[in-house]
Amino acid sequence: MNLILVILVMLFSLLKGDWKNWEEYYPTMLYISLSTFLYEFISHSHYHLWELEEDSIFNLMNVHFIHNLIINPLIAFVFLSNYPSRIKKQITYTLKWILSFMLLEWIGEWFGILSYHNGWHLGWSFLFVIIMFPMVRLHHVHTLWALILSVFFAVFYLTIFDYI
Numbered sequence: 392m393n394l395i396l397v398i399l400v401m402l403f404s405l406l407k408g409d410w411k412n413w414e415e416y417y418p419t420m421l422y423i424s425l426s427t428f429l430y431e432f433i434s435h436s437h438y439h440l441w442e443l444e445e446d447s448i449f450n451l452m453n454v455h456f457i458h459n460l461i462i463n464p465l466i467a468f469v470f471l472s473n474y475p476s477r478i479k480k481q482i483t484y485t486l487k488w489i490l491s492f493m494l495l496e497w498i499g500e501w502f503g504i505l506s507y508h509n510g511w512h513l514g515w516s517f518l519f520v521i522i523m524f525p526m527v528r529l530h531h532v533h534t535l536w537a538l539i540l541s542v543f544f545a546v547f548y549l550t551i552f553d554y555i
Contacts, residue, residue, distance in 0.1 A: 416467070419527055
C-alpha cells in the first residue's frame with residue numbers, strides 16, 4: 392500500500408507541481424521533511440503518537456524514509472505550487488487540502504497503514520493538519536515567523552503528550 396501511495400503522490404506532483412520553479416519551494420520542502428524527522432527522533436526515544444506501518448514491500452525504516460523524503464515534501468510542493476493569490480480562494484484551497492488530507496489519513500488508518508497510540512486520535516490529527524498547511528504556506532512566505540511559531544507548536548505538543 393505504501394508503494395501505491397508513493398507512486399500516486401509522485402504522479403500527482405508531476406501533473407500538478409510547478410517543476411519549472413521547484414527551487415522556490417525547496418526550502419519549505421526541507422522544512423516539512425526536517426519537521427517529520429524531528430518527530431521521529433523525539434518519538435523514537437520516548438513513544439510514538441502515530442505510527443506508519445510497514446508492509447510486505449517496505450520495512451518500517453523505509454516507510455518513514457519514503458514519507459519523510461518523498462511524500463511529505465512533494466505534498467508541500469504541490470500545495471505551494473497551486474496556491475491562489477486571492478484571500479477567499481486561499482481559504483477555500485487550504486480547507487480542501489485539509490479535508491483531503493484528513494480523508495486520506497482516515498483511509499490510511501482504516502487500511503492499517505497508520506495507527507494511533509498514547510492518546511493520539513483523528514481529532515488530534517485534524518488539529519495538527521489545520522496548523523500544518525498554514526505553517527507550510529507561512530514558511531514559504533515568512534520563514535522566520537514559521538520557525539518561531541514551529542517552536543511554540545512543538546512545545547505545545549511536547550507538553551500535552553508528556554514528552555517534557
